[in-house]
Amino acid sequence: MTKPVIEIAGLYKDYDTPAGVFPVLKDVNLTIDAGDYVAIMGPSGSGKSTFMNILGCLDRPTKGEYKLDGQSVKSLNGNELAKLRNKTIGFVFQGFNLLSRSSLLDNVSLPLVYASDNKSLRDEKSKKLLEKVGLGQYLNSKPNQISGGQQQRVAIARALVNQPRIILADEPTGNLDSKTSEEIMDLFNALNKEGITIIVVTHENDIADHASRQIRFLDGKIVEDRRNKKIKAEA
Amino acid sequence: MFFSMLSEAWHAMSANRLRTFLTMLGMVIGVGAVVLMMAIGEGAQQAIKRSIDSMGSNLFVVLSGSSSTSGSRSGSGNSSALNINDANAIGDLDDIGAIAPISTGNAQIIYSGSNWNTSIVGTTPSYFSIRGWNVDSGNLFTDADIRSASRVALVGKTVVENVFGDDIDPIGKTIRIKKSPFLIVGVLEGKGQSFDGRDQDDTIIVPITTAQRKLFGNQIPGSVRMIMAQAKSEKYMGVAEDAINDLVRQRHNIRENTESDFSVRNLTAMAKTASDTAKTMSMLLGAIASISLLVGGIGIMNIMLVSVTERTREIGIRMAIGAREKDILLQFLLEACVISIVGCVIGVGLGLGGALLVKKMVGAEILISMQSIVLAFSVAASVGVFFGYYPASKAAKLHPIEALRYQ
Numbered sequence: 001m002t003k004p005v006i007e008i009a010g011l012y013k014d015y016d017t018p019a020g021v022f023p024v025l026k027d028v029n030l031t032i033d034a035g036d037y038v039a040i041m042g043p044s045g046s047g048k049s050t051f052m053n054i055l056g057c058l059d060r061p062t063k064g065e066y067k068l069d070g071q072s073v074k075s076l077n078g079n080e081l082a083k084l085r086n087k088t089i090g091f092v093f094q095g096f097n098l099l100s101r102s103s104l105l106d107n108v109s110l111p112l113v114y115a116s117d118n119k120s121l122r123d124e125k126s127k128k129l130l131e132k133v134g135l136g137q138y139l140n141s142k143p144n145q146i147s148g149g150q151q152q153r154v155a156i157a158r159a160l161v162n163q164p165r166i167i168l169a170d171e172p173t174g175n176l177d178s179k180t181s182e183e184i185m186d187l188f189n190a191l192n193k194e195g196i197t198i199i200v201v202t203h204e205n206d207i208a209d210h211a212s213r214q215i216r217f218l219d220g221k222i223v224e225d226r227r228n229k230k231i232k233a234e235a
Numbered sequence: 236m237f238f239s240m241l242s243e244a245w246h247a248m249s250a251n252r253l254r255t256f257l258t259m260l261g262m263v264i265g266v267g268a269v270v271l272m273m274a275i276g277e278g279a280q281q282a283i284k285r286s287i288d289s290m291g292s293n294l295f296v297v298l299s300g301s302s303s304t305s306g307s308r309s310g311s312g313n314s315s316a317l318n319i320n321d322a323n324a325i326g327d328l329d330d331i332g333a334i335a336p337i338s339t340g341n342a343q344i345i346y347s348g349s350n351w352n353t354s355i356v357g358t359t360p361s362y363f364s365i366r367g368w369n370v371d372s373g374n375l376f377t378d379a380d381i382r383s384a385s386r387v388a389l390v391g392k393t394v395v396e397n398v399f400g401d402d403i404d405p406i407g408k409t410i411r412i413k414k415s416p417f418l419i420v421g422v423l424e425g426k427g428q429s430f431d432g433r434d435q436d437d438t439i440i441v442p443i444t445t446a447q448r449k450l451f452g453n454q455i456p457g458s459v460r461m462i463m464a465q466a467k468s469e470k471y472m473g474v475a476e477d478a479i480n481d482l483v484r485q486r487h488n489i490r491e492n493t494e495s496d497f498s499v500r501n502l503t504a505m506a507k508t509a510s511d512t513a514k515t516m517s518m519l520l521g522a523i524a525s526i527s528l529l530v531g532g533i534g535i536m537n538i539m540l541v542s543v544t545e546r547t548r549e550i551g552i553r554m555a556i557g558a559r560e561k562d563i564l565l566q567f568l569l570e571a572c573v574i575s576i577v578g579c580v581i582g583v584g585l586g587l588g589g590a591l592l593v594k595k596m597v598g599a600e601i602l603i604s605m606q607s608i609v610l611a612f613s614v615a616a617s618v619g620v621f622f623g624y625y626p627a628s629k630a631a632k633l634h635p636i637e638a639l640r641y642q
């Protein structure tokens with residue numbers, strides 16, 4: 001058995017709104033093993049993104065325990081959380097979130113800047129990853145000069161550049177057509193084969209079928225958690 | 236790390252060139268103004284200091300005519316109340332080291348076709364020691380020249396330039412002052428401007444006896460226009476002034492509660508006032524210029540706040556991929572500092588250029604001290620840090636999720 005990378009127990013998240021306290025996550029319990037490939041599904045507003053943000057150490061839970069690699073995240077300060085986001089976790093967003101003024105190479109390099117790598121090492125690593133996602137010929141292009149699918153590849157390259165052990169992707173294919181979506185998913189499949197733990201939020205069954213485990217959120221709770229019998233083969 | 240942040244700051248700034256330029260302009264003008272004003276102010280102070288040094292130390296001038304109503308009554312120096320005996324009596328006072336009686340006037344001088352109007356000073360050799368004035372070439376005249384009222388003259392630099400030019404050595408030449416011939420025995424060393432702005436080198440000095448008999452005729456015999464007196468040292472200045480007043484009033488039989496027919500001026504005190512005024516002026520100029528530096532700083536803060544708001548999403552992205560609070564803080568602080576320091580460099584250049592221009596156009600003395608440039612730089616850097624800090628810390632304190640959601 002592999003050991004768990006993520007252990008969530010009794011997790012709550014409330015938002016303070018002008019209308020009062022608004023509970024979004026209510027007693028979420030979940031364990032994810034290293035190397036697993038998890039799809040998170042559920043209706044809009046069920047708390048998937050909120051949950052992902054907590055997993056990604058971008059937000060803190062209101063209550064409950066979140067252990068990453070056996071280490072309780074609650075006790076970590078801002079700098080330590082930043083380090084986790086930099087080295088352990090790679091985040092991929094629905095809206096790509098690239099820096100529009102910077103070249104693709106600089107976009108991919110950015111996490112390395114905060115990891116204090118030097119310029120030549122940064123460029124070397126970033127170039128290798130852009131080649132890996134099939135964008136080796138666009139190193140100096142700006143994000144607005146390439147397609148959405150290509151932008152998402154850049155974002156994945158950026159998420160991978162510090163060799164994280166977990167990739168969190170919140171609706172990574174939400175802005176893409178089905179063919180491009182499949183290409184992105186192929187990339188995730190390949191990464192999972194390399195041993196990276198992948199957690200993908202999606203609304204589409206097609207996408208979720210790439211994962212080996214499917215979890216369904218409803219109204220801030222996990223209502224379904226099952227192993228996928230018919231994992232989609234690589235295209 | 237630092238270099239990549241610096242280059243990022245540079246990129247961010249070049250992304251919005253016009254705005255960066257305008258923000259920088261505030262700094263440029265502020266620093267330029269400070270450098271220019273300090274150059275002018277310090278130059279003025281230096282000029283005054285030099286002319287005070289050239290004046291001689293611990294000096295009084297006793298003038299005929301009352302001080303308070305000099306203009307309406309007789310005009311100071313115009314009546315002939317003072318005479319050579321007053322001068323000698325002042326010289327005998329305990330606190331006074333040396334005296335020089337002086338008669339002055341303007342005269343036309345002629346040397347083989349060139350002529351020049353200049354001030355003629357008739358005095359005794361002690362005048363030169365009191366004022367610390369010596370000859371560049373030739374010799375001073377002596378007490379023997381006073382006794383014999385010989386027609387010898389010492390000429391100042393400006394006179395030499397205008398009458399003889401560069402090629403002729405004036406020593407041994409004869410000039411005509413009011414038609415009488417005078418032999419030039421020496422050329423005085425340059426003194427520059429006096430603190431009231433006169434050219435001290437535009438003068439000819441002759442023995443007082445000669446001046447009275449040959450140049451300024453029709454005077455009461457022995458009368459002098461003024462008496463220059465030097466106290467033995469600075470600490471006697473106060474006592475000496477009172478002693479001169481008492482002595483000359485007594486000699487002139489002036490009753491109590493009546494105005495004196497002469498006045499005593501403490502040149503050292505006047506010089507100090509002039510130098511204090513110059514100092515105040517230069518501080519005032521600096522202060523006014525600093526306000527524009529402050530305004531420049533506020534401009535930076537304003538633009539940085541706008542920039543932080545505009546780039547909220549970028550900040551969120553950076554945080555999501557591992558930027559720490561201090562990375563974001565440093566990034567924006569660096570941008571503010573780059574703007575202010577680049578602005579400062581340009582401003583220093585502009586200020587120096589302006590100072591040279593002022594020197595050329597107005598002829599005002601300027602002094603560019605390393606100190607003022609260092610000051611401008613350190614102020615600019617602190618302005619960058621001070622006014623950049625609030626926007627930068629605002630950026631660093633953003634919540635990653637809220638920043639990412641910002642539209």
Ligand SMILES: Nc1ncnc2c1ncn2[C@@H]1O[C@H](COP(=O)(O)OP(=O)(O)OP(=O)(O)O)[C@@H](O)[C@H]1O
Binds near residue numbers: 016017022047051
């Ligand atoms: N900052 C916030 N303040 C207040 N309420 C919030 C905030 N963020 C999210 N919510 C609320 O929390 C609930 C869950 O939001 P969340 O974004 O996690 O849903 P989701 O499952 O990701 O939905 P979708 O599939 O549409 O992305 C929503 O009702 C939303 O309105």
Ligand SMILES: [Mg+2]
Binds near residue numbers: 049050170
């Ligand atoms: Mg969502």
